[in-house]
Amino acid sequence: MRSASQWCARALRRQPLLPVWLVLVLALSGLYGEFGTVANFRNIAIQASPLIIAAVGATFVIMTAGIDLSVGSMLFLAAAIESSWALASAPAGVVFAAIAATGLLMGLVNGVAVALTRVPALIVTLASMQVFRGAGGHITGQQNIDLPAHLRGIGTSSLLGVPAPVLLAAATALGGVLVFGRTVFGRYLQAVGSNRAAALNAGLPVRAVTIGAYALAGVLAALASLTQTARLGAVQPSIGDGYELTVITAVVLGGTSLFGGRGSITGTVLGALVLTTAQTGLVFSGASPYVFDIVRGGILLVAVIAAGTRWRTLAQALRPAAVS
Amino acid sequence: MTAITVTGLSKSFGGVVAVDGVSFTVRGGEVVALAGENGAGKSTIKNIIGGILRPDSGHVDFGDAGNVATVHQETSLFPDLTVAENILIGHLRSSRVGTVRPAALRRTASVLLRRVGAGFGPDAVVRELSAGRRQLVEIAKALATEPRAIVFDEPTASLNLDEREMIMRIVEQLRDDGVAVLYITHYLEEIFRLSRRIVVMRDGRLVADRPAGELDRSTLEALMVGRELAQGYPETTKPRQEIALSVRDLGDGARVEGVSFDVAEGEIFGLAGLMGSGRTEVARAIFGLAGKIGRIEVAGQPLRRGDVRASIAAGIAFVTEDRRNEGLFLERPIRESLSIVGLGSVCRPLGWLDHAAESRLTKDLATAVALTARSGQEVDGGSLSGGNQQKVVLAKWLSGQPRLIILDEPTRGIDVGAKAEIYRLLADLARAGTAVLLISSEMEEVLGLAHRVGVMHDGRLAGILDRRRATQEAVIRLATGGIR
Numbered sequence: 001m002r003s004a005s006q007w008c009a010r011a012l013r014r015q016p017l018l019p020v021w022l023v024l025v026l027a028l029s030g031l032y033g034e035f036g037t038v039a040n041f042r043n044i045a046i047q048a049s050p051l052i053i054a055a056v057g058a059t060f061v062i063m064t065a066g067i068d069l070s071v072g073s074m075l076f077l078a079a080a081i082e083s084s085w086a087l088a089s090a091p092a093g094v095v096f097a098a099i100a101a102t103g104l105l106m107g108l109v110n111g112v113a114v115a116l117t118r119v120p121a122l123i124v125t126l127a128s129m130q131v132f133r134g135a136g137g138h139i140t141g142q143q144n145i146d147l148p149a150h151l152r153g154i155g156t157s158s159l160l161g162v163p164a165p166v167l168l169a170a171a172t173a174l175g176g177v178l179v180f181g182r183t184v185f186g187r188y189l190q191a192v193g194s195n196r197a198a199a200l201n202a203g204l205p206v207r208a209v210t211i212g213a214y215a216l217a218g219v220l221a222a223l224a225s226l227t228q229t230a231r232l233g234a235v236q237p238s239i240g241d242g243y244e245l246t247v248i249t250a251v252v253l254g255g256t257s258l259f260g261g262r263g264s265i266t267g268t269v270l271g272a273l274v275l276t277t278a279q280t281g282l283v284f285s286g287a288s289p290y291v292f293d294i295v296r297g298g299i300l301l302v303a304v305i306a307a308g309t310r311w312r313t314l315a316q317a318l319r320p321a322a323v324s
Numbered sequence: 325m326t327a328i329t330v331t332g333l334s335k336s337f338g339g340v341v342a343v344d345g346v347s348f349t350v351r352g353g354e355v356v357a358l359a360g361e362n363g364a365g366k367s368t369i370k371n372i373i374g375g376i377l378r379p380d381s382g383h384v385d386f387g388d389a390g391n392v393a394t395v396h397q398e399t400s401l402f403p404d405l406t407v408a409e410n411i412l413i414g415h416l417r418s419s420r421v422g423t424v425r426p427a428a429l430r431r432t433a434s435v436l437l438r439r440v441g442a443g444f445g446p447d448a449v450v451r452e453l454s455a456g457r458r459q460l461v462e463i464a465k466a467l468a469t470e471p472r473a474i475v476f477d478e479p480t481a482s483l484n485l486d487e488r489e490m491i492m493r494i495v496e497q498l499r500d501d502g503v504a505v506l507y508i509t510h511y512l513e514e515i516f517r518l519s520r521r522i523v524v525m526r527d528g529r530l531v532a533d534r535p536a537g538e539l540d541r542s543t544l545e546a547l548m549v550g551r552e553l554a555q556g557y558p559e560t561t562k563p564r565q566e567i568a569l570s571v572r573d574l575g576d577g578a579r580v581e582g583v584s585f586d587v588a589e590g591e592i593f594g595l596a597g598l599m600g601s602g603r604t605e606v607a608r609a610i611f612g613l614a615g616k617i618g619r620i621e622v623a624g625q626p627l628r629r630g631d632v633r634a635s636i637a638a639g640i641a642f643v644t645e646d647r648r649n650e651g652l653f654l655e656r657p658i659r660e661s662l663s664i665v666g667l668g669s670v671c672r673p674l675g676w677l678d679h680a681a682e683s684r685l686t687k688d689l690a691t692a693v694a695l696t697a698r699s700g701q702e703v704d705g706g707s708l709s710g711g712n713q714q715k716v717v718l719a720k721w722l723s724g725q726p727r728l729i730i731l732d733e734p735t736r737g738i739d740v741g742a743k744a745e746i747y748r749l750l751a752d753l754a755r756a757g758t759a760v761l762l763i764s765s766e767m768e769e770v771l772g773l774a775h776r777v778g779v780m781h782d783g784r785l786a787g788i789l790d791r792r793r794a795t796q797e798a799v800i801r802l803a804t805g806g807i808r
Contacts, residue, residue, distance in 0.1 A: 184667055184675040191664055194653040201613070201650055202664045202720065203636040261655050 017254060017270040017303075024274060028281040035284055042163065046231065048276035049165035050075075050224040052269055054243070055250040056176040057220030059268045060213040062251050063180075064193040065260025066114060066121040068214065071221050072243030073132035074106045078225035080136035083145040083235035092150045099222045106132060107218020111211035129244070142237045147229060155230030165227045172220060176265040189213055193260025249300045250275055274299065327352045327473040327504030328373065328392060332382035335368050342368040344528040345382070352388075352472060355495060355505040357519035357536070359512075361548050361739030362709040365528040366508050370394065370477050373506070386473060393471035395462050397478035401450045408433035408446035411465045436464040440494050454600070456487030463494060473504040480511065481737055484599035484765065485800075492518060510737060512541055526550055549741045557772035558751035563591035566623070568759035569728050571610065574618035579783045580605045581617070587728065592750060592760040594774030594794075596767060597803050601780040603763045604645060607730045610761075611635050611642040623727060636665070639727030643718050643734055645763075647710075651717035654706035661705050661716050662686040666723025689719040694745050711742025718746065729753060730761040735769060747773060767796055781805050 029036030054071055061068045078099050085095045106128070113124045157164045180186040188209045192199045199206050229235050254271035256263025278299060279292050328350040335343040343365040350356045360366050371377040373384055374394040386392055401410045408426075409416070411433045416424050433446035442460045450458060459479055466474055476495065480488040488511075495518055499505055507518055515522060515536070522539055524532040524547045532539075532547050539547075568589045575581035580602040587593040595603045609616035612632040620627040628634040635642075644650040653661045663670070663686050670681040686701055693715040705713065714734060721729060731750070735743045750773060754760050764770050770777055777794045779786045779802035786802040 182677050184671050184677060187660065187664075187667060187677065190656060191653055191660065194656050195649070197650040198644075198653060198661075199664075200632060201642060201644055203633045204664070205633070257655075261653065 014264070015255075015266060015270060017267060017274060021270055021274045021277065024277050024281070028277070028284065032281075032284040035281065040280070044273075044276055044280050045166045045169075046163050047280065048272050049163075049169035050228040050231075051246060051250060051272040051276060052169040053172045053220050053227060054224035055247045055254075055268045055272050056172050056265055057217035057224075058247045058251050059176065059254070059256055059263060059265055060179075060189060061121070061217045062193075062248070062256050062258060063189050063260055063263055064210055064213050065196070065258075066193075066210070066213065067125065067248070067258070068110060068217050069122065069125040069244045070106070070110060070129040070132055071217065071247050072240035073129045073136065074103065074218060074221035075225040075228065075240030075243055076237075077106065077132040077136040077139075078102050078222040079229045079235045079239045080139040082151065082226065082229060083147070084139055089148060092153060095151060096226060099226055100219055103218040103220070103222025103225075104215055105218070106221070107215040108211065110218065111214030114214060115207040115210040133240075137237065140235060140237065144237070145235045147233055147235065152230045152233050154226055155233065165231060168223065168227055172223065173265060173269045176268075180265055185209065185212060190261055193262075195261070246275060246296065249296055253300060253303050326350070326387045328506060329385040329387060330369070330373065330382070331385070333369065333372055333379045333384070334381045335372060335377060335379050341528050343372070343379075346525065346528075346530045347382075348523045348530065348533050350473065350504040350506050352504045353499060353502045354521070355499050355507050355519045357515040357522045358506055358508045358525065359515060359522055359544060359548055360525035361741055362711050362737075363527075363739075364525040364548070366525055367477070368528075369525070370475055370506075370508060373475055388472065391469065391471060392473040392475060393466035393469055394475045395459075395466045395477065395479050397481055401458060401461060401465075403449075403451040405450060406446065407437070407444070407448050407450060407453075407461050407464075410450055410461055411436055411446070411468055413465070415468065432468075433464070436467050437461075439467060440464050441490060454487075456483045456490070456599075459483060459487070459491060460494075463491070471503070473506075474498065475506045475508070477508045478510065478737070480509065480514065486598075488514070510739065512544060515544070516541070524548055545740050548739070557769070558748050560592060560751050560773065560775065561590065561755050563588040563754075563775055564757060565589075567621075568623060569610070569761070570619075570621040570624075571606075572619040574606060574609055574616060574620065576602075576605045576609045576614045577617055578605070580609065581783060583618070583780075583785045585778050585785060585788060587759040587761060589727075589757045589759055590754050591776070592754050592762055592774045594770035594777040595761060595763045595780060596770050596777055596799050597780030597786075599765065601803065602783040603780050604732055605783075606780070607642065607732050607761065607763055611640060611730060613642075639724075641665075641721035641726035641729040643721065643729065643731040645732035645736065647713050647717045648706075652705040652713055655704055657702045658705050658708065658716050659683065659686045659701040662689050662701070662720050663723075665720045669723065685723060689722055692722055693719040693749060695719065709739075709742075711738040711745075714738050714742060714746065718749065725756060726753075726758055728759045728761065730763075732763045733765060734762070735764065735766065743769075767799055771796065771799070779803050 034040060054075065058068055058071055081102050082095060082099055085098060110125055110128055113119065114121045154164050154168070159167060188199070188204050191204060192206050192209050196206060228239065250271035251268050252258060253274060254264065254267025254269070256267060275296060278295055282292050282295060326349050330349070331347050333343050333346045346369060348356070358366050358369065368377065372379050373392055402413070408429045412429050430446045437446060440460045440463050442457065442464065444453070444457060450461060453461065479491050483491065492514060495505055495507065509515060519536050522532070522534060522536050522544065523530060524544065526548060566589045567586050569587040572584050574583040583606055585593070595606065597603050605614060608614040610620055612630050612635040616629050622638040622640060625638065627638055648654065663682050666685055667682065670678055670685050672678050690701065695712055695715050705716065708716065718734065734746055747769070750760055750762065762770060762774060771794055776788055776790050777799060778788045779799055781803055782805065789798055
């Protein structure tokens with residue numbers, strides 16, 4: 001019993017978002033009978049999947065004290081290229097590889113520009129955000145393009161009852177946790193974000209690490225794009241529009257510091273789940289879609305203020321109990 | 325006439341007692357020194373007196389003085405505002421409608437600047453001032469309220485000898501004007517020169533409150549540390565024949581040029597000179613952090629220019645003078661700061677971490693530098709005392725035996741106990757054959773440790789003195805541009 005409460009205290013200290021999410025789920029389930037069903041939870045998980053994938057990538061970038069505003073545009077450009085391949089009816093494997101390569105390339109453009117120039121990441125990705133979206137619009141001609149069945153497989157298939165998007169998101173999250181906690185690259189990421197000068201002094205490959213973070217974010221944005229378009233069954237001009245706000249909100253909500261050096265993948269996953277759950281709850285309430293923008297902004301503000309005050313004191317209050 | 329009366333002050337932070345029942349007084353016209361190691365509770369006392377912290381119990385009374393001004397260690401100035409605006413930042417609304425009147429500001433500021441003997445005007449932008457001049461601005465700012473009681477917190481920590489002398493004269497002048505001064509510093513010579521009484525703190529308690537005349541240096545150190553310190557500096561062995569570092573005509577393209585010297589294996593080579601004489605630039609150029617002109621060889625092999633990774637691969641370690649901003653990962657566990665250099669050599673293939681090997685490494689490193697952080701290796705670097713932070717910054721380089729270790733001000737702002745540990749460590753490294761390049765403003769430690777002392781003046785190496793000839797006078801003569 002004591003170890004269980006210890007575990008709870010530690011989990012709460014490290015992931016204060018977990019109880020918030022659970023309370024949210026319970027409250028919505030109480031309010032709306034249909035909310036607390038397996039089908040709905042399954043739906044939430046599928047909906048959250050692209051967000052989780054993209055936000056894990058953004059966590060790498062933000063950990064280095066960088067920022068990637070271009071994530072939504074990367075999503076769109078990847079989808080646009082997918083749609084052009086779709087017209088050529090190439091095999092799914094080739095299309096997916098091409099999309100991943102597109103993501104890598106976009107990430108490398110961001111990463112190289114950030115690492116090799118003194119231009120702030122905010123400016124670099126503000127520029128690339130517009131370039132990528134413009135390129136995507138040019139390719140699609142701002143049309144809705146339906147995807148052929150073989151490219152929708154990711155959206156519709158499942159393994160042992162678990163939908164493919166959820167599997168992809170889970171694999172991404174697990175991979176992210178491993179990279180963060182178990183690899184030298186992950187450690188270097190956190191070191192660069194925590195103190196760039198100290199990382200340089202210790203002989204760390206600061207530029208390569210920075211480029212790697214943006215490249216990973218690009219690949220994961222492409223993967224998020226594949227997941228998203230497969231679920232929608234079509235490439236729409238609105239894909240990824242304003243997505244960077246949701247992604248960055250999920251990361252910050254998950255406790256990752258915008259100043260770098262502090263954060264976690266599990267926090268990001270929880271952040272994405274909280275946002276998606278809230279969004280689904282709003283759908284149940286019948287509110288207009290614009291209300292989600294208000295709610296998302298509100299959640300972010302409350303979370304950041306609470307992180308600065310409440311949770312820290314709560315964690316301090318719990319610490320002696322955990323020791324005794 | 326008592327100006328600062330502190331009665332029974334206690335303060336805890338989350339279960340850790342920082343200050344425990346401390347009482348003392350400072351009278352008008354006297355300087356009382358507050359001495360103690362890092363973490364003894366001096367800063368907490370300062371912050372309670374300054375009104376930044378509220379004590380758990382006890383109280384502070386300013387008697388006739390009414391209030392107190394504080395001169396902070398790390399200056400609290402706005403770098404982009406002028407000197408006048410900084411000095412009078414709390415009194416900007418000079419006219420009735422609430423607008424700022426620049427002429428009046430400058431007049432008032434000029435008067436205050438003259439009082440501190442500043443050789444610069446009120447219109448200078450603070451960013452462009454040297455550390456010493458900023459400290460003068462800081463003092464002028466404190467004087468703006470005409471305080472009858474002032475707390476000085478390490479006012480000379482980043483200053484050169486001339487500037488230190490200037491600050492001490494100001495303190496003496498204030499004392500003669502009847503101001504009560506509480507003076508916090510690590511420099512024992514300043515304590516003995518300035519203060520009438522010395523209040524010593526250790527582990528949050530007051531352990532002594534005595535007239536300065538009753539204490540000598542070693543007694544004071546013993547009171548601060550709580551035990552007798554080994555006297556003097558550790559024994560060093562004779563350097564070997566082989567040359568570890570050879571520097572020829574080194575420059576940084578800006579202020580340093582034509583610097584040439586050799587350091588043998590097992591030799592401690594001190595680099596002395598005034599602040600701004602180019603010592604740090606030499607160190608950074610050797611390590612590859614600054615552009616360099618000239619030729620550097622490590623163990624006979626030429627070193628690639630401007631490439632930190634190549635320097636590290638050649639066996640050079642560099643302990644920066646700015647441990648917080650350039651050495652530590654403040655919000656990460658200290659384990660990660662300790663292992664950052666050696667991490668690549670204790671990981672599994674493909675860059676997978678080996679946590680067990682890492683923690684063995686960091687435990688060994690912590691033992692090697694006698695890290696005394698009680699809280700283990702999972703606390704954040706930022707929560708350590710200055711001495712322990714310095715030990716971590718040094719320890720991270722010890723995972724392999726470095727061929728050359730460069731230390732820039734390794735004992736700045738750390739307590740006497742930690743200093744002694746670092747001296748011992750340097751002597752041990754030299755004995756094992758590492759070449760040590762020691763840069764320090766504390767002449768005593770350079771003279772006490774180094775086999776030879778190079779003295780920088782105005783970007784050039786003014787001379788190299790061997791141990792027999794290296795006296796304070798000889799070093800100062802070279803450092804100030806005098807001839808040998």
